[in-house]
Amino acid sequence: MEPGTARIAVDLLGGDDAPAVVVDGALRAMRADPDLHLLLVGPTEAAGELIGALDPEQRARVAVRPVDASVGMGDHPVAARADSTVRAAVHAVREGSADALVSAGSTGATVTAVALGLGRWPDVRRPALVATLPAVDGPVVLLDVGGSLEPRPATLARHAALGVAYAAVTHGVAAPRVGLLSVGTEAGKGDRARRLADSALAATALPSGGRYVGLVEGYDVSLGTRADVVVTDGFTGNVLLKAIEGAYAMAGGPPASGGAPRAAALLGVAGTVVVCHGAARGDDLASGIALAAHLWRRRAADQVRALLNGADAGDRADHTDRTTDTEVRTS
């Protein structure tokens, strides 16, 4: 556990089995991390249930932001309620009452609320959901795992840069290798989207000494032998992550290095945000809260942003050299 206070806003109504699993997960997270503070966003009854299970020292690390469960009720009362809590959690981060937020609610609603409330980075059109899988030779960073189902080639190239910076900042990977997921490793393998993306990735300036190694296959996500960062569309990334989780369940449990994660970091937005699987259990929520605290303590979002700016400046400098324009713009 890294030291340092981390104040995490938790969406009590996010997730299929909310608020029970969120209360359970928050309780586990509080007990595991003595520097963790939680801002519970949602109905006071659910917050009260959690607080009742804490000792006095722990209680001093919990605050409540009540959100009336009846707010926004209409034709789709549950969705409206979940949406109102994630928006309140975003508001808490924006006003500085929390350092980061965690939700197991609808990914789409969370991404929208975060993009509107905290803002996207100006050069990231589509934020990416990033999952880290333990593999043979270290972690594999997989993105996107559900944020952007039909990305354009330029978005995949941007996600490659995000993934490289994230691997360097969060996992300490030096000169990360980036692969584009496809059905074979020879150039030209894959559908039209992959062929376009292959060219876009090859032409992208990557931070942290990252380099594009070309096409990789499904094995490479679970084994990690060819790449440290695997880029794909959110549809494929999402079904892949769940298939790996299912395979570990079939095989009698995940490997000693760890299983498929059920919490993902949202990158490309001005804040620290973790999205948990809608079917998350208590331990998934706890690991999502721990991930948010870890990212905040490392100031991962700020560091990723800085690395991206540096790579872009280098990229622009390269272009400048080629066009004999001596002005080097910085952002």
Add this chain to the structure above:
Amino acid sequence: MEPGTARIAVDLLGGDDAPAVVVDGALRAMRADPDLHLLLVGPTEAAGELIGALDPEQRARVAVRPVDASVGMGDHPVAARADSTVRAAVHAVREGSADALVSAGSTGATVTAVALGLGRWPDVRRPALVATLPAVDGPVVLLDVGGSLEPRPATLARHAALGVAYAAVTHGVAAPRVGLLSVGTEAGKGDRARRLADSALAATALPSGGRYVGLVEGYDVSLGTRADVVVTDGFTGNVLLKAIEGAYAMAGGPPASGGAPRAAALLGVAGTVVVCHGAARGDDLASGIALAAHLWRRRAADQVRALLNGADAGDRADHTDRTTDTEVRTS
């Protein structure tokens, strides 16, 4: 082992490590199955190496169709050579010298050679590669796993019918449940292709009492709790299958029920064809040959075809009823 002679044409030059792994696989298959006959298609030296390792009884079950390795050599000599052996294997099946064929060569080249040489079924626009994964409650039939990377909704609906018939014929599944792979189970989840396919599948007449159960997720491919047949595009199916294989390797080995297959049946063509992974090893080739023999002994292709015709006749009868046209067309 089911009884009955099965004569399998084997492409000696298909696969990244051909002909060595093909010779190895053919040898294993011959030793495991006393009713197996092989037609070795390729260079005589490779065939001779295999024959030299057999006893006299086994030798009597092997024939050779020499294909000069220099045929078609040009700018891309290796590809041209592999292509010439798979075309010769197709020819052997067409003329009745073999009952089925197995190749670990390029999937695209094999599908093309088979479609041209043996023909597609008239109502199957795109043949499907079908893989069977052992799961908790029995086998899961996954298709397509690499034949058709960007299928139209109508193709996915056709593949659903193929998968249902295959599950019934090959695995004895009664009233197979079919799911469409997506990022969630609620209606509307997924990209545009999935939303269109969901409607197409819901409107499709399925053979063997099959029924469409809607969207399923990545877990369902490895665990099999929601569906017996999972339909997806060949891109997603291919990366998924390989990710599951990698996960089993990470977990220390596949479950007792078996791992992810490295051989797939090609359905929708007028013949029995098995395609092995390009990176196939000897045991993968042996299991591909065993699968081809099994499918032939069950006359699986003919049975699947008959079930499809029956479902289509029923479908047309339904339409006829609705339009008050009393003529029931049969095919």
